[in-house]
Amino acid sequence: MSSKVFAIDFGTSMIKIYKKNEGVIFDEKNVVAICDGAVKAIGDEAFEMYGRTPDNFEVTFPVKYGVVADFANMLALLNSAFAVLSDKHGKFAGAEFIVAIPSDISEVECRAFYDLLWSSSAKPKKDKVRAVHKPVANAIGAGLEVMTANGIMVVDIGAETTEIAVMALGGIVNSKKVNIGGNRLDETIINSVKKRYNLIIGSKTAELIKKELSCALPPKEVKTLRVYGRDVMTGLPTEAEIDSAFVYESIEEQLHSIVDAVKMILEKTPPEIASDILDTGIYLTGGSANIKDLDKLFAQETELEIHICENSANTVVIGLGKILENGKYSDLRLTLDKMANGG
Ligand SMILES: Nc1ncnc2c1ncn2[C@@H]1O[C@H](COP(=O)(O)OP(=O)(O)OP(=O)(O)O)[C@@H](O)[C@H]1O
Numbered sequence: 590m591s592s593k594v595f596a597i598d599f600g601t602s603m604i605k606i607y608k609k610n611e612g613v614i615f616d617e618k619n620v621v622a623i624c625d626g627a628v629k630a631i632g633d634e635a636f637e638m639y640g641r642t643p644d645n646f647e648v649t650f651p652v653k654y655g656v657v658a659d660f661a662n663m664l665a666l667l668n669s670a671f672a673v674l675s676d677k678h679g680k681f682a683g684a685e686f687i688v689a690i691p692s693d694i695s696e697v698e699c700r701a702f703y704d705l706l707w708s709s710s711a712k713p714k715k716d717k718v719r720a721v722h723k724p725v726a727n728a729i730g731a732g733l734e735v736m737t738a739n740g741i742m743v744v745d746i747g748a749e750t751t752e753i754a755v756m757a758l759g760g761i762v763n764s765k766k767v768n769i770g771g772n773r774l775d776e777t778i779i780n781s782v783k784k785r786y787n788l789i790i791g792s793k794t795a796e797l798i799k800k801e802l803s804c805a806l807p808p809k810e811v812k813t814l815r816v817y818g819r820d821v822m823t824g825l826p827t828e829a830e831i832d833s834a835f836v837y838e839s840i841e842e843q844l845h846s847i848v849d850a851v852k853m854i855l856e857k858t859p860p861e862i863a864s865d866i867l868d869t870g871i872y873l874t875g876g877s878a879n880i881k882d883l884d885k886l887f888a889q890e891t892e893l894e895i896h897i898c899e900n901s902a903n904t905v906v907i908g909l910g911k912i913l914e915n916g917k918y919s920d921l922r923l924t925l926d927k928m929a930n931g932g
C-alpha cells in the first residue's frame with residue numbers, strides 16, 4: 590500500500606477524511622451548495638448558506654440515513670474536497686481509498702460507496718477502493734480490541750442514524766441501524782418550540798438549542814438560551830427564552846426510543862457474548878453521544894456500565910485510519926465482492 594491512502598466516513602451530517610500517517614484532514618458539514626449547475630461551496634462554508642439562499646441556489650445534504658441519496662451532488666462535493674485538499678496534501682490522482690459501510694443496507698446502497706470513489710477525479714483502480722463495516726471501524730476507533738473472541742457492544746449515535754452492533758473476532762455478531770439520531774431531536778425541538786412559544790425556528794437554531802441545553806435526564810441546574818425566529822400568528826421576527834427543562838421534556842421520548850432499540854439488540858445477543866458485555870459495558874460514540882447525561886440514562890435503563898468515547902464524533906474515521914496503518918487489520922479491508930457477500 591502506498592502512503593497516498595485516504596479513509597472517508599460519509600456521514601449524514603459530517604464528512605470526515607483521514608490521510609494515512611497524518612490523521613484527520615477534513616471534518617466538515619457534508620453539504621454542497623450548487624448554483625446554475627456549478628459547485629459554489631462545500632462543507633462548513635456551504636452550510637453557512639443553508640436556509641439563506643436565493644432561488645437559483647441549491648444547498649443539499651447528499652447523504653440521508655447513512656446512505657448516498659444524491660449521487661451526483663455527493664460526487665461533486667467529493668471532487669471539490671479533493672481539489673481543495675490537494676493544495677496541502679498533494680494530488681489525489683492514483684490514490685487508494687477505504688470507506689465505512691453501514692450495516693443493514695441494500696447491495697445497491699453498498700455499491701454506491703465504491704462507485705463514488707471509482708467515479709471521482711482521483712480515478713482509483715477497482716481494487717484500490719476497499720471498505721470496512723462501519724461498526725468495526727467505529728469500535729477500533731474507540732480503542733477497543735475487536736479481533737479477540739471477547740464480545741463488545743458499540744452504539745454510534747449520529748445525525749440520522751443510530752447503529753447498534755455487537756462484535757467479536759473482527760466481525761459483526763448482531764447489528765441494527767435505526768433511523769433516529771441528532772436530526773430527529775432537532776425536529777422535535779422545532780415542533781415543541783412552535784407549540785409552546787408560537788415561535789418558528791430553523792434547523793440551525795434547533796441544533797444550537799440541543800447542543801447548549803439538551804439533557805437526557807431531568808436537569809439539576811436549569812440553563813437558558815435566548816433564541817430568535819418568526820411568530821406563528823404575526824409572521825414577524827421575534828424571540829423567546831428556552832430552558833433546559835423544556836428541552837429535556839421535548840426530546841425525552843426520542844432518547845428512550847434509542848435506548849429501547851439497544852435493549853432489543855441486547856435481548857438477541859448470544860448468552861456467551863451477553864456475559865462479556867456485562868463485564869465490559871456498552872460504548873457510545875457519534876456526535877449525539879455528547880448529549881449531557883446520556884450515559885446515565887443508558888446505565889439506568891440497561892443496568893450496564895456505559896462508556897462515552899473520547900472524540901466520539903470521529904471514532905469511525907479514526908478507526909478506518911488505524912485499519913490503514915496497522916497490518917493486523919488487513920483482512921478487514923474488503924473489496925465490493927467480499928462486502929456484498931457479508932465480508
Ligand atoms: N455537543 C453536542 N450535543 C448534542 N448533539 C451534538 C453535539 N455535537 C454534535 N452533536 C450532534 O451530532 C450529530 C453529528 O454527529 P456525527 O458526526 O456522528 O453524525 P454523522 O456521522 O454525520 O451522521 P450519521 O452517522 O447518522 O450518518 C449532529 O446531529 C449534531 O447535532
Ligand SMILES: [Mg+2]
Nearest residue numbers: 600601747905
Ligand atoms: Mg456517523
